[in-house]
Amino acid sequence: MSMPTATGRFGIEWQLVNGITCMLLALMLAPICMVLVISFTSGETLQFPPPALSLRWYQEVWTMLVGPDAGIGRLRESLLVSLEIAALTSLVCVLAGVPASYALVRYRFAGKTLIEELIGLPVIFPAVVLGIALLVLVSASGLDFGIFQIVVAHSIIGLPFLMRNCMAAMRGIDPMLEEAAMTLGASAPKVFREIVLPLASGGIASGAILVFILSFNEFTLSYFLYSVDVFPLSIWLFQQANTSFSPAVFAVSSLIVVVNVAAVLVVDAVIGSRGSAA
Amino acid sequence: MEQNPVLEIRNLSRTFAHGAVRAVDHIDLDVLPGEIMSILGPSGCGKTTIMRIIAGLDSPTSGEVRILGKDVAGKPPHKRNVGLVFQSLAIFPHMSVKQNVAFGLRMKGLASNLIETKVAKALELVQLSPERFAGRRPSELSGGQLQRVALARTLVTEPALVLFDEPMAALDRRLRDYMAVELRAIQKQLGIAAVYVTHDQETASMMSDRVIIMSAGKILQAGTPEEIYEAPNSRFVSDFLGDTNTLRIARVLDQADGTSLVQTDAGLAIRVANCSDIAEGAFVIFRPEQTIVHSADPGGAFEGRVVSSQFRSGLHRWQIALPGGNTLIAQSTENRLASSAGETAWVTIDSGKARIVSQ
Ligand SMILES: Nc1ncnc2c1ncn2[C@@H]1O[C@H](COP(=O)(O)OP(=O)(O)OP(=O)(O)O)[C@@H](O)[C@H]1O
Numbered sequence: 001m002s003m004p005t006a007t008g009r010f011g012i013e014w015q016l017v018n019g020i021t022c023m024l025l026a027l028m029l030a031p032i033c034m035v036l037v038i039s040f041t042s043g044e045t046l047q048f049p050p051p052a053l054s055l056r057w058y059q060e061v062w063t064m065l066v067g068p069d070a071g072i073g074r075l076r077e078s079l080l081v082s083l084e085i086a087a088l089t090s091l092v093c094v095l096a097g098v099p100a101s102y103a104l105v106r107y108r109f110a111g112k113t114l115i116e117e118l119i120g121l122p123v124i125f126p127a128v129v130l131g132i133a134l135l136v137l138v139s140a141s142g143l144d145f146g147i148f149q150i151v152v153a154h155s156i157i158g159l160p161f162l163m164r165n166c167m168a169a170m171r172g173i174d175p176m177l178e179e180a181a182m183t184l185g186a187s188a189p190k191v192f193r194e195i196v197l198p199l200a201s202g203g204i205a206s207g208a209i210l211v212f213i214l215s216f217n218e219f220t221l222s223y224f225l226y227s228v229d230v231f232p233l234s235i236w237l238f239q240q241a242n243t244s245f246s247p248a249v250f251a252v253s254s255l256i257v258v259v260n261v262a263a264v265l266v267v268d269a270v271i272g273s274r275g276s277a278a
Numbered sequence: 279m280e281q282n283p284v285l286e287i288r289n290l291s292r293t294f295a296h297g298a299v300r301a302v303d304h305i306d307l308d309v310l311p312g313e314i315m316s317i318l319g320p321s322g323c324g325k326t327t328i329m330r331i332i333a334g335l336d337s338p339t340s341g342e343v344r345i346l347g348k349d350v351a352g353k354p355p356h357k358r359n360v361g362l363v364f365q366s367l368a369i370f371p372h373m374s375v376k377q378n379v380a381f382g383l384r385m386k387g388l389a390s391n392l393i394e395t396k397v398a399k400a401l402e403l404v405q406l407s408p409e410r411f412a413g414r415r416p417s418e419l420s421g422g423q424l425q426r427v428a429l430a431r432t433l434v435t436e437p438a439l440v441l442f443d444e445p446m447a448a449l450d451r452r453l454r455d456y457m458a459v460e461l462r463a464i465q466k467q468l469g470i471a472a473v474y475v476t477h478d479q480e481t482a483s484m485m486s487d488r489v490i491i492m493s494a495g496k497i498l499q500a501g502t503p504e505e506i507y508e509a510p511n512s513r514f515v516s517d518f519l520g521d522t523n524t525l526r527i528a529r530v531l532d533q534a535d536g537t538s539l540v541q542t543d544a545g546l547a548i549r550v551a552n553c554s555d556i557a558e559g560a561f562v563i564f565r566p567e568q569t570i571v572h573s574a575d576p577g578g579a580f581e582g583r584v585v586s587s588q589f590r591s592g593l594h595r596w597q598i599a600l601p602g603g604n605t606l607i608a609q610s611t612e613n614r615l616a617s618s619a620g621e622t623a624w625v626t627i628d629s630g631k632a633r634i635v636s637q
């Protein structure tokens with residue numbers, strides 16, 4: 001004979017928490033759902049709800065991507081450049097971040113705490129300030145770095161994400177495994193390659209995918225650093241939204257959402273499969 | 279014939295926390311070819327620290343380690359040719375049994391067909407059939423099987439010296455005894471020199487040629503397991519090797535014919551086969567099997583009261599409380615006593631093996 005208490009499942013607090021959660025979820029998902037719905041419109045305008053559903057705008061986007069003429073505002077080029085930037089950013093972050101993570105996890109040195117703090121903090125770096133600073137630097141140099149100025153910018157914000165994943169994985173490796181490998185005749189580089197890398201691969205892969213998505217979606221830094229030749233997809237979308245407001249833009253946006261969700265699922269699968277193997 | 283030691287440790291010390299913790303305190307020891315030497319001591323006495331220094335995973339604060347006559351100071355672990363079997367076994371979780379055992383050979387750059395045959399041989403040596411186990415993941419093995427993999431993985435590299443840091447601590451008593459006997463057989467078959475660390479004296483006596491007893495970073499006594507058991511040089515060593523009856527000596531009553539008659543605190547007079555100088559506050563120690571119980575006074579026995587009597591693993595044991603506060607443990611293969619708890623019994627001491635120690 002237990003009475004439901006005020007703090008129990010049926011209490012007013014619980015209802016309040018439940019209500020707020022639902023509202024937040026709705027707030028987060030509603031705009032994206034709207035974009036998804038409108039992208040399937042059969043009309044020419046952004047009318048909501050759409051008069052009827054069709055795939056015509058996806059067809060349009062498809063022709064823009066693969067059609068014989070380069071399509072409006074060079075969508076294909078923007079997509080390819082964004083993919084290229086994202087891939088290079090992941091690569092740079094992995095090459096720099098994996099050894100750095102290992103050093104932070106295994107060794108003690110001056111300034112270690114400061115670096116850990118910087119990586120551990122949620123990114124509170126104002127991207128606008130970083131964008132301006134990099135723009136000033138690039139202009140002052142008078143050189144054209146092409147795609148690399150954006151890659152470097154994205155790497156700066158991506159590196160902590162990669163390193164956090166990577167360090168978490170490396171902290172999970174028993175140092176005795178590395179010592180056992182040493183006594184079996186493995187030099188330090190071989191220990192790293194044979195023991196550390198395979199055992200941290202899940203963390204490295206999920207970090208790399210995260211950085212890829214981060215870069216692929218990134219707008220602020222790209223806005224400061226893009227050029228006519230290096231015109232990322234986020235900038236393309238922004239420009240189209242400012243000028244044309246065709247439902248095709250919504251179709252592209254929907255495809256980006258799908259790519260994002262797919263990436264999250266891949267990360268989940270990578271982490272999940274490692275979890276069950278261990 | 280004098281053999282050159284495989285391992286020589288000279289005046290080795292290792293301190294931690296800026297000298298506050300003396301984990302290893304001026305240790306000397308030698309290991310001869312083909313010999314297993316056990317380091318026996320309680321938790322925290324510095325056993326693992328010594329092993330890590332020998333393997334090159336840690337550096338001494340002072341002192342010298344020589345392997346096959348060469349000083350190895352500054353030599354990294356992978357160039358020492360010393361195998362180490364960890365307490366946690368440290369089996370590589372991302373590799374199969376075969377890949378684990380092949381690891382050391384691959385690091386040496388051996389040809390793959392040679393690796394193949396050596397791995398199969400090593401697995402057979404530790405009685406894991408290659409057909410059944412080579413492809414298995416570590417997570418698919420039992421504790422005893424993992425232990426064998428760790429053993430095979432180290433032995434297959436043919437190290438000059440193998441170090442075992444309590445690799446069997448996680449196993450139950452019976453499996454541990456079984457593995458100890460097997461390990462001993464394998465070691466003798468291969469003729470490898472080994473150091474075996476444990477805080478289990480039974481395992482140590484079972485498999486070692488020589489034993490070193492350590493406490494707080496220092497060596498208290500070294501010798502064969504029998505020597506140390508029969509002639510411990512301190513109460514600590516004696517206690518560590520098994521149950522010990524200890525009586526504090528109040529004064530020496532008489533010394534003659536190579537024997538001493540001593541009186542204990544509680545007023546008992548005991549004759550021991552030792553007539554050297556007996557220091558103030560020394561102890562007489564003797565084992566339960568040298569303590570004999572009687573149902574009736576045989577003459578010259580101490581009278582006491584039976585506290586408990588037990589029978590286990592074929593041995594009868596009694597605890598006898600003597601007047602004056604001492605309780606002795608007696609042990610025999612025969613049931614010598616009809617009396618039960620609370621009744622009177624008599625005790626004599628086989629004084630030929632009683633020993634006097636100063637601390
Ligand atoms: N890295 C370290 N820093 C500080 N103190 C340490 C370190 N390693 C060991 N010690 C100390 O040195 C002493 C000896 O440790 P060691 O690990 O050698 O003991 P052990 O004999 O192997 O014990 P056990 O039987 O529990 O494994 C202990 O007091 C321990 O606390």
Ligand SMILES: [Mg+2]
Nearest residue numbers: 325326327443
């Ligand atoms: Mg230890």
